[in-house]
Amino acid sequence: MRLLALGLGFLMLGFMMFSAASGICYWGRLDYQEEDMPSLLHQLQDNISSLPDEAFLGVKQADLERNTLVNKVKAVIHQVEAGAFNGSVNKLRNDIEKIINGRVAEPWRSLLLGLIERIIEILKCLCRPPVDSEPPKIVEVLYFPEKPEYDEEVKVIAYVIDEESGVANVTLSYCAGSSLSCNVSMQGSDGLFRANIPGQPYNMTVSFRIYAWDDAGNLACSPFYSYIVGDFTPPVISYIERAPHQPSYNETALIYVRVFEPVNASGVGRVVLSYNNGSEWINRTMNLQGNVYCAEIPAFPFGTQVEYFVYACDKASNYVVTHIYEYTVGDRFLPAVNINSPKDGEFVSGAVTISLYIYDDNLNYGKVTVNGQVLILFNRSGSYSCTWNTVDEPDGSYAVRVDAYDEANNHGWAECQVTVDNTPPTVEILQPKDGSYVRGLVPIEVSVQDVNVDEVKLYVGGETYVWRGIGEFFLLWNTAQVEDGLCEIRVEAFDKARNNREALIEVLVDNTPPSIYNLTWNPRQPLVGEPVNVSVQILEGESGLEKAVLWFRTELTGWQALNMMYEDGNWTCTIPGQHNETTVIFYVECCDKAGNSASTELQMYTVKAAAVQAFPLGWLLAITLACAAAGSIVVYLYRYRRKTGKGRLALIR
The missing domain is CATH 2.60.40.10 (Immunoglobulins)
Known part of the structure; x- marks a missing residue:
């Protein structure tokens, strides 16, 4: 019933299409107008969508074939909506009809092909021959600014007219340097069309032309226009700094400046530092370091008045100059003090050697203290050392400090914090037990306790394992990697002051079965x-x-x-x-x-049962013969007695 209803539906639609197309086709009068075609094609799409699976020669691929045909009909619908009637006829004829002929079974094939033929006839009636053979006229092309900078868009205006079919599209095609051309659709009305060329890098040559199409498809092209991107803005000095801010004698001054040029600009060409020490102006080229330019003003004697300014120009010869800066050379140097040992944060024990270096051109005196207690005094620059005995000191944190003062009362100092630790760690091997037998994978568990443990070393089977920190440590030891026999497990723990303690056990490795x-x-x-x-x-x-x-x-x-x-x-x-x-x-x-x-x-x-012992045949024969002999004797005596008359009495007795 479903097939019959579908077939009748196709026949009725084919009849309607034929009736619509059977009228006289002439320009300007049709029973089916152009706006009716999408609905007819939608009807074709619906009919294909409702085809049963058995309508296709390959039933297993029915869904794929049905979707393919529907998508192609949708493409024809888009062509018709765009007015491409010739293209839609070609697609129906060369594409959709071929698929139906090769993949749809009867009677659906004939019904669909008949319906498509009716649609093609109507589309042919809707096709109109072109009535315009002349291209549009590009009357004038203007662009501004004529000498743009790197950050400026160039506005392009084209005056285009077409007195017959009308202007359909105007496109701006431009090329920057050797790059590929870019096409931009120009917008406008009343013959004036506008588009923008984006800003381009400095010194870039940009060429462009205009393409114009009318509604009949005729094309007109303008001549090529070109311009070169310029840079008319000087660089910007956004930052300037002197380090140190107040230089001392024998100390150079570093001048840092940040010079900025936008991305597409010509770029920074040269940055110059000019300084005067009271006798003449001296120029030095500044070098780029990271994102700043740097140059050095040499050291001058104390009290010298120094003036300087910075000059920057870009590659387009635009330049900028800062105002004049100045400073007076002073004396801000502190005595140089350095503690060579012990290091800050170091853990120490026993006798500790404190070594230091101090320097100043005008040193007055210096001293070494531990938690405020003076160990040594000195009054000359140079290297010094002294011994601090920590054995009698309680474990804990101590401040080792060196202070130095010069004649200008500048105070230099250095300090380091050290930890005195004269207590070694406690070490215990929790498992395996000393003297135990082990095989296969054996867990080794070690306990180490100390406030300042540095490292724990485990020696087993010729290998060394190192841990950090305190607590319990675990290792799974593969005893198959060593030979059977006694094996030593030794643990050694060091604290940060290099105090150490060890634990040692022996186990018997046996990986060989009996x-x-x-x-x-x-x-x-x-x-x-x-x-x-x-x-x-x-x-x-x-x-x-x-x-x-x-x-x-x-x-x-x-x-x-x-x-x-x-x-x-x-x-x-x-x-x-x-x-x-x-x-x-x-x-x-x-x-x-x-x-x-x-x-x-x-x-x-x-398990088997015991065998039964057989009676000897010899004995049986002997017994039988004996019994026979005895019987014969008894019979004989009986008969003999009866004959002699004495037998009864003899028997009675």
Whole structure:
């Protein structure tokens, strides 16, 4: 029913389209006007969207084929809306019809193709031949400013007219230097069209021309115009600084300036420092350091009056000059003081050597103090050293200070904070325990306690491990990397004053499992209820054997364990007697004191019943013969007695 309804719908639509197209087509009169075409194409799109899957030759790809056709119809709709009737006819004919012919089954194929033919006929009627063969006229092109700067846009105005079909589009195409051309659509009305060329870098040559199209597609081009971007603005000196602000004798003065030029400007060309020491003006070129320019004014004697200014010009020869600055050379030098040792923040112990250096042209005196207590005084420049004994000092923080004063009462000083620590750390190996047996991956746990621990070193298996800080430290040691036998674990802890203490243990490494051999049992073929003695020899090298266990089971019982006893070089145990035809499966497992284990392969035996003893045939024959002989004798005597008459009395007796 769905297929029948769809087919009838296509037939009715085809009839309507045919009726609409069967009228006489002439310019200016159509039963279907141009504005009706999008609705007809939308109807075509809806019909394709409602096609069932069986309408396509490839049913599995029905959704893909249906979406492809719908998208192509949408493209035709956009062409029609844009007035590109010839292009829409070509797409319907060369693209959509080919897909329908190759991928849509009957009867849907014929219905769709008939509908498309009706639409093509209407589109052909809507096509109008061009009536304008003359291009637009570009009457005049103006641009300003004619000599733009790097930060200025250039406004371009074009006067374009077309008296026939009308101006459709005006485009400004410009090129800066050797870069690719850029096209900008010009906006305007009444023949005046405007567009802007963005600001370009200094000294860049910009060329441009105008393209104009009318509604009939005719093109007109203007001549090329060009201009060169200029720079007519001097640089900006935004910052100037002198360091030091008040120079002393024998001290140079560094002058820093920041000179700014915008990104597309010509750029800073040269920056010059000019200074006068009271006798003449001297020029020095300033060098760029980072984002500032720098030059040096040399040192002058105390009291000298120095004047200076800065001159800057860009690469377009624009220049700027600062006003004149000045300073008077003074004496601001403090005595130079340096503590060579100990260093600030250092931890010390025992006898500490304090070494220092002091210098000043006019030194008066200096002193060394520890927490305010004077250790040494001096009155000349040079290097000094003294010894400070911290053994009797309590642990803690101390200030080592050197003060120096010159004749101008300038005060120079240096100070460092040190920590006295004469207490070594406490070290303990928590695990493994001393003398323990180890194998495989062994956790080593170390505890270190001290206020000022610097580093902890663990020596094990030929390797050294280093930790920082205090607390408990953990290492997973792979004993497989060392040979079996005694191994030393040593921990050494240092505090920041280089006090140290160590802990040492020995462990026995055993990664080799025991060897089991000569497994025997007796009897090999036990009888019912008869116990079986199992014996085995075990070889263990390092840690020694911890235990040996015999595991056995029968068809009726699970695994049972029997502890084996060591006796005369063998490990033995007895498997209890079992019932007739019972199969016993057993194996021996052992482990050493380090936890290594080994086991034998499964062994088995079956219990049999005892054989019944047969009666000897010789004895049976002898008994039979004896019985026969005795019987014969009795019969004989009986008969004989009866004949002689004496037999009854003899028998009675």
